[in-house]
Amino acid sequence: MTAEHQIHNAPAQRPTVPVRTSPQGRGQRRKRPAQPSASRRRRPRSRKKLFLAATAAVIVLAVAAGGAVYLRLSGNINTFDGKGLSHHRPQETPGDAQNILLIGSDSRSGDNAKLGGGKDPVGRSDTTILLHVYADHRHAVGVSIPRDSLVDIPPCLLPDGTWSQPRTNAMFNSAFTLGSTAAGNPACTQNTVEALTGLRVDHTVVVNFAGFAAMTEAVGGVPVCLPKDIHQKDLNPNRLTQGNLVYRKGEQKVSGRAALDYVRLRHGIGDGSDIGRTKRQQAFISSLIGQVKKEGFSPTTLLPLANAATKSLTVDPGLDSAGKLLSFAMSLKNIDLANIQFLTVPWQYSGARIALVHPDADNLWTTLKEDRTLDGKPTEPRTKQKAAPAPTTSTVSGAGITVAVYNGTTTRGLAARATDFLRAQQFTVSGTATASTQNHTTTVIEYGTGLKTQAQTVAALFPHAQLHPIPGNQINLITGQDYANTTTTSPAPAASLPSTVTAQARPANRSICSDLSYG
Structure with a gap:
């Protein structure tokens, strides 16, 4: 893209010389010094105007070009619904x-x-x-x-x-x-x-x-x-x-x-x-x-x-x-x-x-x-969240039971907290999410056909939970404010990764010729 700019100079104005009075001749106008030719008189001012105008033009062009680049880039981008x-x-x-x-x-x-x-x-x-x-x-x-x-x-x-x-x-x-x-x-x-x-x-x-x-x-x-x-x-x-x-x-x-x-x-x-x-x-x-x-x-x-x-x-x-x-x-x-x-x-x-x-x-x-x-280290100081309460009975085992966990409150991190609690009791958590409504005062356990006994096992860990049958074949735990209000002095232990997992991690600064395949 090119741009042409014309600079128009206004006609030079002759400066007014004030009338001076002196003891030698009151009211006499001082002799005006010789003026340079028109071409010489305008050149310095013309150069200055040209410089300022050119600078302004460059700035305008740079901003316009930058805007054009961003518009072009943005025009390239496709978004999905x-x-x-x-x-x-x-x-x-x-x-x-x-x-x-x-x-x-x-x-x-x-x-x-x-x-x-x-x-x-x-x-x-x-x-x-x-x-x-x-x-x-x-x-x-x-x-x-x-x-x-x-x-x-x-x-x-x-x-x-x-x-x-x-x-x-x-x-x-x-x-x-x-x-x-x-x-x-x-x-x-x-x-x-x-x-x-x-x-x-x-x-x-x-x-x-x-x-x-x-x-x-x-x-x-x-x-x-x-x-x-x-x-x-x-x-x-x-x-x-x-x-x-x-x-x-x-x-x-x-x-x-x-x-x-x-x-x-x-x-x-x-x-x-x-x-x-x-x-x-x-x-x-x-x-x-x-x-x-x-x-x-x-x-x-x-x-x-x-x-x-x-x-x-x-x-x-x-x-x-x-x-x-x-x-x-x-x-x-x-x-x-x-x-x-x-x-x-x-x-x-x-x-x-x-x-x-x-x-x-x-x-x-x-x-x-x-x-x-x-390696299990936090990257910044974090506020300790309230940990889940200890199970009401030491005989509760979630082996073979799969639960989806939803946060039914506005308390952040509650679904993750319940997930760690369940996994500590050997439950399998299929996923965590925010519930469709977040005004649950009481924890709810939804269970599908034939899963009531497993739902009751989950309920043993959440004493105030209400059980509700639903169509399908899954168990959903929707945490309520009653669970958010529970506390314990013993925080849940952080999950640890075995060395078989951490050892295979590849830092981006590793040699480009190392660890390129299996076999």
């Missing part, structure tokens, strides 16, 4: 902590078709990471959720305006495909993650192939490493011959299509599993963050990156402008690479699928909910 989010979400993230859901979509629609191969237009989630940014904004943990994980998918909004039926023991990435649209169903994946973890997702960001490739080019490439040479057959197992060398063994920098192929590479390395590929994706993201931090968290660095990213981003309504995205990025600038860790949710093979390991996975979510680092 917040109406699809669950009506029973976990409580808001306390303090300044944030949970951001990062989804990599492998849809082949639009520009993605040139990068991903295949012609399936339905958006699918190829990679999912839940990033927990601690309240001190100096620590962060990214937890990868394997796409083949078997989870429960809650009701989700479909394109025709109806809600799907809940699904049990379904593949995690099938949540994103509900509705079979090119844009996918980010709200459904967010609902699934919230139900799985009990953590409220503050923001969701979906990046497709084209956006990912553009971002790697915007930062000048990303350093990566490979344990062996990679040929065309490793990218396409159906190929009959080995083909040409695609990546050489060792360190190198990749961008665009080459970067995309790197993070999607599965065969020819380790056991060829999707879990092994997840390790390389974590290493890649660490390297990408390091590359951005190397360039500096400034608008000069972030704007080109944002321009590349926003062309292919889909975000929740809370990140629907360039200003919000850049502000969020700038809020992460003080996190040192050593304090950013990545790991995969505790898992084990279940045939060809992935089963999450409990209680390790539950303890991981609790650790993040309490804003504790993986």
Whole structure:
């Protein structure tokens, strides 16, 4: 965009010389000194006006250009409909902590078709990471959720305006495909993650192939490493011959299509599993963050990156402008690479699928909910919450009983408190959320057909609770003000993570050539 500015000078005005009186000649006008020519007289003032006008023009252009950039970036951003989010979400993230859901979509629609191969237009989630940014904004943990994980998918909004039926023991990435649209169903994946973890997702960001490739080019490439040479057959197992060398063994920098192929590479390395590929994706993201931090968290660095990213981003309504995205990025600038860790949710093979390991996975979510680092340390002083009362009988055991917990009051953290209490008695908690109404004075236990005996076991821990039968096959605990008012002098012990979980955490400053696969 160019702009032309004309500067018009007003005609020079002859200055008035005052009449001087003196003893030598009253009333005589003082002789005027010789005046320079018109061209010489106007030049200094003209230069000054030109300078001021040019400076003003530059400022106006800079502001206009900045505004144009922000408008262009904001115009690039797509948002998904917040109406699809669950009506029973976990409580808001306390303090300044944030949970951001990062989804990599492998849809082949639009520009993605040139990068991903295949012609399936339905958006699918190829990679999912839940990033927990601690309240001190100096620590962060990214937890990868394997796409083949078997989870429960809650009701989700479909394109025709109806809600799907809940699904049990379904593949995690099938949540994103509900509705079979090119844009996918980010709200459904967010609902699934919230139900799985009990953590409220503050923001969701979906990046497709084209956006990912553009971002790697915007930062000048990303350093990566490979344990062996990679040929065309490793990218396409159906190929009959080995083909040409695609990546050489060792360190190198990749961008665009080459970067995309790197993070999607599965065969020819380790056991060829999707879990092994997840390790390389974590290493890649660490390297990408390091590359951005190397360039500096400034608008000069972030704007080109944002321009590349926003062309292919889909975000929740809370990140629907360039200003919000850049502000969020700038809020992460003080996190040192050593304090950013990545790991995969505790898992084990279940045939060809992935089963999450409990209680390790539950303890991981609790650790993040309490804003504790993986080694169990708080990142800032926290006000001690009232702990749950001790059970009324030492014989209460919740083994084999599954309960969903809802906070029926305005007391923050009450559902999490009840969850820890139940788990301490060996109950399985399927999820926590805020109840549809928060004016419950008495705790309520809802139970489905044939579950009255189990509900009575739950009630043994909540002496004033009321039991109500409901349709279905689940037990819901809705905490009331009676539970909020209970106290004890012994706080509930914090959940601990076994070394098998913490040992696999990858700090973002680890060597790009280490721990790249299984097998």
